Amino acid sequence: MQEFKSLKDIPEQDYFTGGSSTCAGCGPSLGLKLALKVLGPETIIINSAGCMTLLPLYPNTPLKASWIHNAIENAASTAAGARHGLDMLGDKDMNVVVYAGDGATYDIGFASLSAAAAKNERIIYICYNNQSYGNTGFQWSTATPYGSETKTTPRGKENPTGTTVVNKDMLKIMGAHRVYAATASLAYPVDFLNKLGRAKERDGFSYIELLGACTAGWNYDPRLTIKISKLAVRCGMWPLYEIEHGMLNLNKDFSELKPVDEFLNMQGRYRALPPNGVERLQGLINEHWAELKEYNGQRYV
Amino acid sequence: MREEEIPYKGIEGIPIIREPGNAAKVNRGSWRLVRPVHHRDKCTRCKICYIYCPDAAINWTPDGPEINLTSCKGCMICAEECPTGAMTEEKEGA
């Protein structure tokens, strides 16, 4: 596939319509709309229980591609099964793509994801990461960032930090499976869709993790979905990079990161995070960024 | 591959939706508190609003963006991201 250079190159066909019941301004919905521009209608999307399960609600669907709703535990094994079935039927062109949340990816479905990646199954696994169990009301997952309030990590007198656990380094974990692993952002659609285009052509497993800004859970005005997504990249909360054959490639480099405060102040989930919490979070970001800068262009995992 | 080519007989009672994208007919306009209004004179046809609409409620035409008010939920991402002020906001029912 030819690489897109600017927004103007992005295809004008959509295989995604309105009319779904996801929130106004929903980041993960936008992620799938964009992804289908590259994937096209010859695609089977395997979804695990989560917010995106609300997209097709019988008897209506916004999708112009096939969709299998799956248990939260095993989207990756369903995808591997679909791939094998298609291969036996001689259908090599159908894309098999998982679209699963972070709870399903980092936690509940991790075993099947890890197995499919280790076996290098020819599927594309997109994790839309809204940093929580969103559909059940915004509970903590191992993708939730330090300092975020969730329903199960509420801020209070005894614990003013909210989430005290530091989120898993999922890219490194997936990179260590010797597959293609990349982060992506809604505010950088050209980068996201080029990564997807490359994944589509790979003869093996690809893992793309898209930060899915969530207006309801992150608690912000829906109009800010893109602004917040962009700030996440600019402040180093969500660096854009990829790992292939263990080698690290930083896709968006900045001479200086923006301080994290601006990103935090836009969202209710960080309201009243005390200064020492902000400082710790900034420290974690700086540490991760320094690591990415140090290993850029080199063997990382 | 077409459905009838699949060597699988189907199971009674599984809800299969056979019309791709039929949710386009569902009216989400009632969700809106505000609506986007497009001003052709200020529009540079940069496509930003079209790319970023999460509900595919902006169609791209040779003439630029066209808002579909059946699908538009009124998130206002299009107005927020428009670099020229060609997309503005109006209160619903005003």
Ligand SMILES: Cc1ncc(C[n+]2csc(CCOP(=O)(O)OP(=O)(O)O)c2C)c(N)n1
């Ligand atoms: C084994 C199991 N536990 C719990 C649930 C209930 N459940 C349904 S959706 C959901 C949230 C999933 O979170 P995530 O994968 O991050 O997707 P999101 O809702 O955030 O889009 C949960 C916990 C379930 N379906 N299966």
Ligand code: SF4
């Ligand atoms: S809760 Fe978040 S992820 Fe779920 S539909 Fe709403 S905005 Fe989208």
Ligand code: SF4
């Ligand atoms: S973002 Fe603004 S200028 Fe660009 S196409 Fe849309 S309305 Fe026109």
Ligand code: SF4
């Ligand atoms: S307000 Fe939101 S849903 Fe409506 S056209 Fe603009 S971006 Fe799309």
Ligand SMILES: [Mg+2]
């Ligand atoms: Mg989630």
